[in-house]
Amino acid sequence: MNLVIPDTTACRTSLEVATAFHTPALLNHSVRAYLWAAAYAQERGISFDAELLYVSAMLHDLGLATAFDNHSVPFEEAGGHVAWVFGAGAGWPVERRQRAAEVIVRHMWDEVDVEQDPEGHLLELSTGMDISGRNTEAIPAALRAEVLARYPRLGLAKEFVACFESQAERKPDSLAGTFVRGGLAARMAANPLDA
Template sequence: MFPETPAAAAALSVATRFYSPALLNHCVRSYLWGTVYAAAHGIAFDDELYYVSALLHDLGLTEAFDSHRLPFEEAGGQLAWVFGVAAGWPVERAARVTEIITLHMRDDVSAATDPESHLLQVASSWEVVGRHPEEFPPDARTELLARYPRLGFGAEFLACFEDQTRRKPDSAAAASVRNDVAGRIAANPLESRPPPISR
């Protein structure tokens, strides 16, 4: 299910240490939603690169790695570059994980241009605000949420974005808050309690 490489294992260790349970599950789900979407659309992608990017993409929201100057996606992207180099990746590959994490809060990137960035954009926007629900069948939602529950993710994530907005009013997070991310999170079908899995 997950890539079995030293960098992937290290990314999970970092994520487990520094995220809250809700943010950890969100990042794991972001990876899995992306793989569901890629399979449905025949998108070829670098599994390790996407996994590491998905697992680390919100590190800039954590207390340990929050930057008071950089938007969280830029701070997290730079940290992921350090992670990639420390994991033994070439600098070009480390730069790709920085790019993927930074772009997940930017305008849409096409799958043909950058499949990993496209997958993280699709998966994280579905996770947070329920964008493109038609791409994610109800049975997949039920199974994935049972394995990796939300644990109050919507409220915790909104609090993170509101905090970013107070300190970084020109950031993409602040723009999302001004664009009623609170209402969109509340309306996300993933915020509803899923039906129980039938046995």
């Protein structure tokens, strides 16, 4: 499978931002989220905006980073705000900035309609694969091995659960709170990508 990370100024800069503010485990998660999404789309013939998906994947968890963790709004909304501002700096029109924010907010939804929002659908699907192991059978074995070798998990489960527990404690009505109460730690511990 030939997966290409789009080579645009916005993509390179979003990787720079993610590298500056994420831990290595969350940075690798962000890259894997894009790669799982792009592979899934390629295998199923889903058309998507590669630059928008990549930038959204790089920025989708920035609301968990200390520098951007908002005390009053869910982390995905904070990350959406960061994406909007990032898009402004990248010279994106307002509509494209808003799309990046929507994709990031929607990655926490249970399901996003592929017809209405292919990028949101793909990021929701791929982050579910990477975090809780949902639908990992859809990742071809050779791709899984290659991506995990290049972007290892680095103790993501422990770090991510701690981030979500912190979010849940401070923002109990958030989706992070719902996920923690719904057994996120157990699902992450059973993720086949960590096997």
